[in-house]
Amino acid sequence: MFPKKKETMNKKTIKRLLRIVFIIASISSLYFVPWVLVKAWILPLPDTVQEQLEEGISHGFDGMIVYVDQAGKPPEFYAAGWHDRKNKIPAYPQALFKIASITKLYIAVATTKLVKEGRLSLDKTLAEYFPELARRIENSDKITLRMMVQHRSGIPNFVDHPDYWIKPPKNRKETLEYALGLPADFEPDEDYGYSNTNYMLIEDLIDKTLGYSHQQYIKEEILIPLGLKHTFGSLSEVNIDDVMSGYYVGVDKDFKTENTGLMLATAEDVGIFLRALNDGSVFNKGEQEIYSSIYVYEHTGLLPGYQSIAKYYKDIDTVVIQFNNTTNFDGYDWNLAEIIYSRIVKIVRRKKSA
Helix, strand or coil: CHHHHHHHHHHHHHHHHHHHHHHHHHHHHHHCCCHHHHHHHHCCCCCCHHHHHHHHHHCCCCEEEEEEEECCCCCEEEEEEEEECCCCEECCCCCEEECHHHHHHHHHHHHHHHHHCCCCCCCCEHHHHCHHHCCCCCCCCCCEHHHHHCCCCCCCCHHHCCCCCCCCCCCHHHHHHCCCCCCCCCCCCCCCCCCHHHHHHHHHHHHHHHCCCHHHHHHHHHHHHHCCCCEECCHHHCCHHHECCCEECCCCCCHHHCCCCCCEECHHHHHHHHHHHHHCCCCCCCHHHHHHCCCCCCEEEEECCEEEEEEEEHHHCEEEEEEECEECCCCHHHHHHHHHHHHHHHHHHHHHHC
């Protein structure tokens, strides 16, 4: 009996030790988590979206904008912090914002429309569309337009090139050069790998197919039909003072003058587009089926100084758009933005169920 008793005691001891190790490990892991994220997560949920934005500013964002569109209710607009910190201009909801990769939703819709028109084929290869690039992009004879739209091409992301941030490209040609000649990330359609290079090539393909800019096509086929008068294809089309300033922590510079070639829009315009995307009103007959087979119905965006989140919640029939104009090198501001966004959605849900 004695050995059995001893074995039981050992098991108890091991369990205690494991609990202690777990507690120590948990405490140690918290040491490496920025406390601003912990604080943002555990604070009591405010009563209003505006209070949550003010809280976000206290966490370190220079400026924030939120747009909420609940079906059957007037849209709600919120802003906090600075539109322009240097000139002490307060943030306002109607400001233009660099929406970064949210642009991909518009490109995907434009691609869908051209496919439906028969001007593009999802199954045609990159080598067929761009024979001049065939030898510079691995697997170009196997990569289809469908794979590029879906980020399943394996084409390297130009921003991952080691020199991209050291020697930023000055134009579109230099940007593409950072992806050309590099080995594929994976075999076509064998994996998923988010790559901005895919969409740069798709934009070029649309331009080549149309004989004019994809921005003009988007304006004619998407923006004008939806009545979106505050969405633009590039910085050259807008009054720079209307653009919300963008800040990088530790860098004494306003990034709003950097021409990224990506779209700018107000939060309201993005919200209207996102609802139209989700309810299908942005599409003509037969287009939504194509789109649903190739791309997503929500997106986020990230550029130096600019973060954006655009999502639709079917269960509450609500669109929530959030813009933040501060980023940093360690990436914690993105996590912080997501925490604030999730709390805003909780506030909206609570208000709707009240």
